Amino acid sequence: MEQARTAPPSHNRLIGRLLLLVAGAFVFAFAMVPLYDVLCQVTGFNGKTGGQETIRDNFGFGGLKTATAPEPAVDLTRSVRVEFTGTVMPGLPWDMRPLTLSLDVHPGELQQVTYLVRNTSNRSITGQAVPSVTPGQAAQHFEKIECFCFEQQTLGPGEAREMPLAFIVKPAVDRSISHITLSYAFFGLEGQRQTLTSREVP
Numbered sequence: 555m556e557q558a559r560t561a562p563p564s565h566n567r568l569i570g571r572l573l574l575l576v577a578g579a580f581v582f583a584f585a586m587v588p589l590y591d592v593l594c595q596v597t598g599f600n601g602k603t604g605g606q607e608t609i610r611d612n613f614g615f616g617g618l619k620t621a622t623a624p625e626p627a628v629d630l631t632r633s634v635r636v637e638f639t640g641t642v643m644p645g646l647p648w649d650m651r652p653l654t655l656s657l658d659v660h661p662g663e664l665q666q667v668t669y670l671v672r673n674t675s676n677r678s679i680t681g682q683a684v685p686s687v688t689p690g691q692a693a694q695h696f697e698k699i700e701c702f703c704f705e706q707q708t709l710g711p712g713e714a715r716e717m718p719l720a721f722i723v724k725p726a727v728d729r730s731i732s733h734i735t736l737s738y739a740f741f742g743l744e745g746q747r748q749t750l751t752s753r754e755v756p
Contacts (some may be wrong), residue, residue: 628662629725632732635659635722639737640669645740647675648709653716661725664699669717669738671702673709680708680743688735695727696734706743 568676625735636659654663654667673679687693698704709715723734 569746585651596619598605627725628660632729633660634723634727634731635733636665636721637733637735638667638669638719639646639735641737642740643742646679646681648673648679648740648742649742650738656746660724661723661727663693664720664722666700666718666720669702669719670714671707671709671717671740672714674713678708678710680706681740682706682736683740686737686739688737689731692723692727692731692734695724696736697722697724703738707708 555599579613580666635656637656638654640650641650642648649672652667657665657667659665666713678739685698685701685703687696698719698721700718700720702719707715720735
C-alpha cells in the first residue's frame with residue numbers, strides 16, 4: 555500500500571520534464587527560421603545577402619562592420635550637359651578659361667575637367683575662386699569632389715597653372731534638368747588686403 559501511494563509523485567516529475575522538453579522543442583522550431591535567415595545573410599549561403607555587405611574597419615584592426623550596400627550610382631538612362639565658364643574680377647591681372655567647354659555626363663558619374671589660370675603680372679598674387687551653379691535647383695545636386703575653389707591660389711609672376719575640378723551630378727537631380735552651367739569668378743585677395751590696410755592707417 556505504501557509503494558502505491560509514493561508512485562504518483564515520480565510520475566508527476568516525469569510528466570513535468572516531458573512538458574518542458576516539448577515546450578523547448580516548440581520554441582526552437584520557431585526560432586529556426588529567423589536564425590537560418592541570419593546565417594544566410596552573414597555567410598551568403600543559399601544566395602541571400604540581405605542587401606548588406608561586410609567590410610573591414612578603417613583602423614587596421616581587422617574588425618568587421620556591416621554597411622548597407624549602395625544602390626546603383628550611375629543613371630545610364632539619361633545625360634545632363636554641363637557647361638563650364640570662368641571670369642576674372644576687375645583688378646585681378648589673371649586670365650582664366652576652361653579647357654573643356656561642355657561635357658555630357660550621366661548622373662552619378664565621376665568626371666574631371668581642368669581650368670587654365672595664368673598670372674599676367676610681374677608679381678605674385680593670391681586669388682580665390684567662387685563657384686555658382688545654374689539653374690539654382692541643380693546646385694544641391696552638383697557635388698564637387700576636388701576643386702581649386704576649396705583653397706586660395708597663389709600664382710607667381712607670369713605663372714600659368716592647370717587647376718583640376720572633379721565633380722558628380724547626383725542621380726537625384728530633377729529629370730526636367732538637362733543643362734547645367736558651372737561658373738567660376740576669381741577674386742584677387744591682395745587688393746582687398748591693401749584696401750583694408752590703407753583704411754587702418756590714419
